[in-house]
Amino acid sequence: MATVTDGPHNPQSASSLNSLGDSVPSDEGIVTRVLDDLKEIDRDVRSRIEKVIDETMSPWLDGDDPEIKAVLGSYRAMALTSGKRLRPAFVRWAFEGLGGDPRSPEVRDASVAVELLHTFALIHDDVMDEAVARRGVPTIHVTYADLHRSRRLRGDAVHHGNSIAILMGDLAFAHAALLMTGAPPTATSVFYQMCSDLMVGQYLDIAAAARGPVEGVEVADRIMELKTARYTVEGPLLLGAALAGRSDEMATAARSYGRQLGRAFQLRDDLLGAFGNPDLTGKPVGGDLAQGKVTRLIEVGLATCRPEDRPVLTRLGSDQMLEGDVERARRILVECGARAEIEQLIDGLLADAIHSVGRMPVTPEIRSVLIGAARLVAHREG
16 A cells, blocks of 8 residues: 655656756756845845835834734734745846846836735635644734634634734735836736736635535646736746836747746645645645645546545545545545656646746846746745
8 A cells, every 4th residue: 555655756857957958057056046046036025025014004113002013013024924935036037037137126126016915815815725824833814813812802713813814915915016006017917917817716716615626627727827827937927028128029938938837836836735744835734635625636636546535535625524534635645646647747847847948038047047946846845
């Protein structure tokens, strides 16, 4: 019998990189440049977010109401918590690769705008998913529900926590929109298309979870495209291209790269949600399974598992779910080959994304960076 192990188990080979020829630096050189960029972008993002919060919220931060200061402090902490910073990085890489100065204020603001859009999405997503942890710490709605209980306040504690989290998410969205006010119309159009795609993708995700997985019916790919691919990779690349005034030149290749890599990103996220190390992901293992998320992993599992195992997968997240079903589902997904199939899909998507880089009108250096970023995104551990 196959056993369930935690963490990725199929490291990517270097063949897809080597096939691009001698003009591509070694894996180590690419990865070093990408990681250095992400560290620099993280510092810039944090600095700009702090400034935006201080400038827009100063009447309350300088006031004498300790509760308002505390809630704004929670918002600041969430906004500043270091994520992967991939979305702002893709904005800057596209802008730089098309001849722009990555230190320019307009690309800096747009980069921070997409990061704050992500902050908004995370806060609201945690409420919708009833998630208890994010990046290794209690989620905002849980924190304020617990505070409500400890103070023995009136009303429902869960509703109280959810309400405060919604407000914090709204504030992040307002700050993101504020940072886009000085951008050219072509760039703001891309940004608000990202917002629309994100909202529709989130709705489809919620609706699919409510219906539950249905054997032979595939919805996960559409959710991946809208909620992850367009919003995580494609949109930021097109935003950077719009700021550089070269949207038309970049559009086709950016969409190809973005949608392939975005899908690989989500498939890796699905695997990490089911099998990842919580110390690295910052989220409880099996959380997506317990919530009944309809993912490509589950769809493949339903199509390939033994008939007697299908009820375990179909009742995940429902009132009929039994104690131990999450662990049973993890085991089934390994035994039926679903986990291995998703790994193969990721490798194929990664190869296609890397191939698309060759068609981008960007500098050779940024082309190499995008290859390295793709490899890190597709085979990350957290």
